[in-house]
Amino acid sequence: MTDVAVALDAQVLDRNIVRFHQLVAAAGRVTRAHFKAHRTVELSARQVAAGAGGVSVHTARTAIALAAVGVRDVVVAWPWREEWRWPVYLEAARSVERFAVHVDDAETVTGLGALAAAGGAEIGVRLDVRHLPDDGVLPLARLVDATGGVRLDGVSAYSGAETRADITDRDALGQRQAERLVRFAESIRGDGIDCPVVSAGGMPTALGALRVDGVTEIVAGAYATLDAGMAEAGVCALEDVAVSVAAERVDLLAGCAQPWAPELESLPSAGGRLLPGHICPLAKALMHSGVELTLVDEGRTVERWLPRARPDRG
Secondary structure, eight states, rough: TTTOOEEEEHHHHHHHHHHHHHHHTTTEEEEEGGGGGGGOOOHHHHHTTTTTOEEEEEHHHHHHHHHTTTTEEEOOOOOOGGGHHHHHHHHHHHSSSSEEEEEHHHHHHHHHHHHHHTTTEEEEEEEEGGOOOOOHHHHHHHHHHHSTTTEEEEEEEEEOOHHHHHHHHHHHHHHHHHHHHHHHHHHHHHTTTOOOOEEESTTHHHHHTTTTTTOEEESSTTTTTTHHHHHTTTSOOOGOOOOEOOOOGGGTTTTBTTTTTTTOOOEOOOOOEEESSSSSHHHHHHHHTTTOOEEEEEEEEEEEEOOOOOSSSO
């Protein structure tokens, strides 16, 4: 493995996936794997095969690519507002068995609904409450309920740990965000509108969200590979980090730090390789540099996966 630029240890990877899925399932919830942690359809398919209920992505083109490898449930987990994306959403809705998008404004709801209805389709929408005022959630749910071509799939938010205080208080942070989501869902249901999904996002805050009755889904990205930043914060141990970078490719680790530990781009492993501080920017760096993730099992190369961008336009 010493000659591999970026390696994924298959045994550690699969152990991490199973452990997290079991943790979430034991609490009666479903795991949704976030694509942005690694940006490969291969690992997303592996996570779904191991029990993830679906995948979150940032573009509809990625959803279409995942459908091509058998992933049946995909959510675009960012509330894009550009009208030019709507036909791509419609294409994805026809390709993915269960497809939904995040929304946080009325214009997207009405415009997307009109396009979908004209095309004889229905697109699920999740109210992304990150940037919505509390008194704006129920009116938007009512609008979705009254608009043809869209259905209310649920409410969602991401609890990002941005500071050292956030990561230290991560369980309470996740719990507070999850409680807020549940209040919104109960308000919507109290108005006679179905709200089936309450989706709480964030890997380091997942344990806090799991404490809250009413949460139905946990969205997490880094749980499969983990990283040195998660280990440094106490979320996992260093031996749980499945991804490593050859020392001579330290250039790939520029900018690979967690927001709460900006000085930590990597840590050395016992084998002399480097463990990335943050998996998400590493995947982005690999995407731009054309460097593959090499899946290895006891030093033997199993597969090579290239992180890829799939923009909705361009």
